[in-house]
Amino acid sequence: MIGNDIIDLNLIRAQSNWQREGFLQKLFSEEEQTFIQNSEDPELNVWLLWSMKEAVYKAVQRKYKLKRFYNPKQFVCEQVKINPDKARGVVCYKEDVFVINSILFPNMIHTITGNTEFSLISENKNSRLRLLQKIAEQRGIPLESLNISKDQQGVPFVSYGGDNLQIPFSLSHHGNFSAYAVSLNLS
Amino acid sequence: MKEKEILDAIKKIVTPYTQRKEGLENFSQKTDFIKDLEVNSANLVDVILDVEDEFNIEIDNESMEGMLTVGDAKNIIERKLASA
Numbered sequence: 001m002i003g004n005d006i007i008d009l010n011l012i013r014a015q016s017n018w019q020r021e022g023f024l025q026k027l028f029s030e031e032e033q034t035f036i037q038n039s040e041d042p043e044l045n046v047w048l049l050w051s052m053k054e055a056v057y058k059a060v061q062r063k064y065k066l067k068r069f070y071n072p073k074q075f076v077c078e079q080v081k082i083n084p085d086k087a088r089g090v091v092c093y094k095e096d097v098f099v100i101n102s103i104l105f106p107n108m109i110h111t112i113t114g115n116t117e118f119s120l121i122s123e124n125k126n127s128r129l130r131l132l133q134k135i136a137e138q139r140g141i142p143l144e145s146l147n148i149s150k151d152q153q154g155v156p157f158v159s160y161g162g163d164n165l166q167i168p169f170s171l172s173h174h175g176n177f178s179a180y181a182v183s184l185n186l187s
Numbered sequence: 188m189k190e191k192e193i194l195d196a197i198k199k200i201v202t203p204y205t206q207r208k209e210g211l212e213n214f215s216q217k218t219d220f221i222k223d224l225e226v227n228s229a230n231l232v233d234v235i236l237d238v239e240d241e242f243n244i245e246i247d248n249e250s251m252e253g254m255l256t257v258g259d260a261k262n263i264i265e266r267k268l269a270s271a
Binding site for chain 2: 012015016017020021022023026027050054068069070071072073074174
């Protein structure tokens with residue numbers, strides 16, 4: 001199951017003080033806190049690990065049709081490797097292990113689960129149209145027949161002439177950015 | 188502590204993190220922090236830390252897990268106060 005999370009770093013700096021007493025302890029395990037504190041850029045790693053947990057939360061919520069919940073420490077980040085512009089790692093949730101990939105920009109982090117076939121990041125809120133264009137191209141169907149609808153539980157799906165195409169996708173937005181992660185192979 | 192005092196305190200705590208200010212107008216126990224007030228998920232931790240400070244209680248992970256609405260928060264606070 002797919003999940004993704006986008007963080008606008010300028011906005012999150014204004015919204016959150018990660019150095020507040022107790023903040024890291026509520027979100028991260030001892031090991032994760034040590035990893036963050038010993039890293040070259042603790043602030044970036046706070047938000048990288050947070051985006052990993054959020055992306056996998058969305059994936060498991062979808063996979064197991066879970067009600068919403070808030071327990072960041074149930075998502076354990078391991079083997080996090082950072083390069084200048086990207087990061088990889090795994091997130092464990094109970095028995096599940098998810099590989100995740102992140103793209104790091106100076107002002108944004110985008111994290112996707114490993115089974116994502118493509119993702120789109122948009123600065124001007126047109127990622128909805130870009131998602132539909134990509135699907136139209138991939139499937140060879142006219143763009144005009146595609147739409148994003150919501151089911152009775154409020155979960156969005158891509159429809160073609162009214163029919164659910166069963167394409168799993170995950171949406172995230174924060175501040176100036178929005179993103180889709182899509183799996184075209186129905187897994 | 189009376190229920191209304193707890194609800195007023197929660198409202199005061201959550202206001203600075205609320206991105207959808209209209210959501211505060213019909214503030215009730217059904218108010219959902221993320222859906223109705225559009226509190227950023229990282230800021231939910233700040234709400235929890237502020238609640239801990241305000242009521243001098245500790246909210247463990249299991250309690251935090253179900254803290255999605257104002258009513259959830261109120262129930263947790265009442266339970267913690269009763270066992271303190």
